[in-house]
Amino acid sequence: MKVTAVFDIGRTNKKYILFDEKYQIIDEFSESLPETTDEDGFPTEDIELLTKWVQDRWAALLDDPKYDIKAVNVAAYGASLVHLDASNKPLTPLYSYLKPFPEDLLKQFYSTYGDPTRLSLQTGSPAMGMLNSGMQLYWLKYTYPDIYKQIASTLHLPQYILYLLTGRKVSDYTSLGCHTALWSFEMWDYHDWVKQEGIHKKLAPVLASSSFIYRHNDKGIQSGFGLHDSSSALIPYRMAVKKPFVLLSTGTWCINFNSFASKPMTSYQLERDCMNYLTPEGSGVTASRLFMGREHDYQVARIAEYFRVEPDFYKGVAFNEEILKADTPPFYTACMTGNGPFPEPNTQEWQISAFASAESAYHHLIKGLTELLYVSLDLIGINDVQAIYIDGGFARNEIFTKLMARHYSNHSVYATDLPYATSLGAALHVTRPQTFEFSKEIYEIKA
Structure with a gap:
């Protein structure tokens, strides 16, 4: 074979x-x-x-x-x-x-x-x-x-x-x-x-x-x-997607890639955890970072301890519109000093005790994280593209993807299930097929 x-x-x-x-x-x-x-x-x-x-x-x-x-x-x-x-x-x-x-x-x-x-x-x-x-x-x-x-x-x-x-x-x-x-x-x-x-x-x-x-x-x-792994994961999308897009590669870090940005980086972007990458061909990619997965896991552990629930309780939490309407205390990060769009040291702690349940606290954790992400995406020109692709662990998080689709109602927002995007990118780059299309790994999120 x-x-x-x-x-x-x-x-x-x-x-x-x-x-x-x-x-x-x-x-x-x-x-x-x-x-x-x-x-x-x-x-x-x-x-x-x-x-x-x-x-x-x-x-x-x-x-x-x-x-x-x-x-x-x-x-x-x-x-x-x-x-x-x-x-x-x-x-x-x-x-x-x-x-x-x-x-x-x-x-x-x-x-x-x-x-x-x-x-x-x-x-x-x-x-x-x-x-x-x-x-x-x-x-x-x-x-x-x-x-x-x-x-x-x-x-x-x-x-x-x-x-x-x-x-x-x-x-x-x-x-x-x-x-x-x-x-x-x-x-x-x-x-x-x-x-x-x-x-x-x-x-x-x-x-x-x-x-x-x-x-x-x-x-x-x-x-x-040979390819740097993050850049390799971008290749399948660059080959399959015809219109300008931003890719969110989510995990411990959420790294956001805009390979269609053409403006030089500013000191304002630099101070807020933006950077450049290169494609395999040597053209520029503008990226921003958010320590979203690390913050998520830290706060989930706090929620689980406070409400005495299993550490993976969040995997069973379904999207609930009513919970998000409630007035709640502001979200404060614990793991983002020196990184992300707000790198300044944070002296306040997010008040989990203000919530009635782990489910409620988790909804507002995701809401707080997405609001930080919106700022990070603005920094790399999210409004200059037409589509958003969410790859990695957060692509399977219903609350996260729903909030993204609602906020970016003028964009097409897709969740992807490409656990081997990095390897696939390396395979595509060396074999150079004339065309490549995703099969069933991508679906559009409806707000």
Whole structure:
């Protein structure tokens, strides 16, 4: 059977997925791998274990007589770099993007390269320490100069996985463009600070095409260049949807993508957790973030404790119009300091005791979250598009989707059920079908 193989590497689960020629999943394998720690004791991905896992799984797939692998691609989480020595072995741990960035080094960087806001606007990247993967290279250069000198090439994680599969070292736009501080959205090239530090010389070349032929024994396999996971999840929508839209990718973070926005980012947007991404072709995407899933889970736990109900009580709560009409205390967030459209520290607590039931409190939690989301969507030009697609966990939340459809009555609002949008995007990008349409995974929400 002819298949396209996609290695989808998440922080928690590592998996491969096999698609047939109609992009239906015919096989998958998922496994979670234990973490390790870096030299400072900070938890991180075990790069040796991950390397072996990918190599073993790929070898088994290539040898499996059931499958004729015609194409392969990778999607993986971003803001993570693998530094290879002259013999193509990792030189360092895969440092976590959650690792704190030293304050003194940050001061050194900005005293050399100027105003943080200006740099962030140019690179479409809010200043986020190690989450700006370019800053990881800067940190390595000045913290471990001897190791930095030994780096023969640096790859973002999706491209490192691709290297393990094909032996080819490349950079791709989606990884370079995801809040890395490496890319200038003014010059459409590496930012000047990257060139002054010589960091661009460590990075593998960016290639203009979207795929190449990888030869395994006497057979050619079409290979992509690897993709940043969030950008990969956007691809099926960009291929199937003909009119301008915004995609809400919901989970722990709600990341909102508008790939039709053309205006340069402003400092006002930047201060409210907006950023730029790049498509695989190198065009810009404007995005905003909201820590919606984390806030949801935190407040659900409070509601469950106060009303002495099961932690997953909310899964059985049906939409109730009358509950939403009641006067209630204002909603205050607990998990959004430093992120989202209102990053200022919040000193007040949402008063759950004002509600008569867990059901009532939950309705008003979702109402409060959607009102924050409306602001986040305004920041990326929601009124300049015609459609909204909701992907991820909140697409299955009736209260959430109803409120969205009511608020955006001039838009078409759709909920999607694409649990493998990231993998599907990687498969579509490497195989490049002339057309692609969703089957039954999408339905319109009626207010």
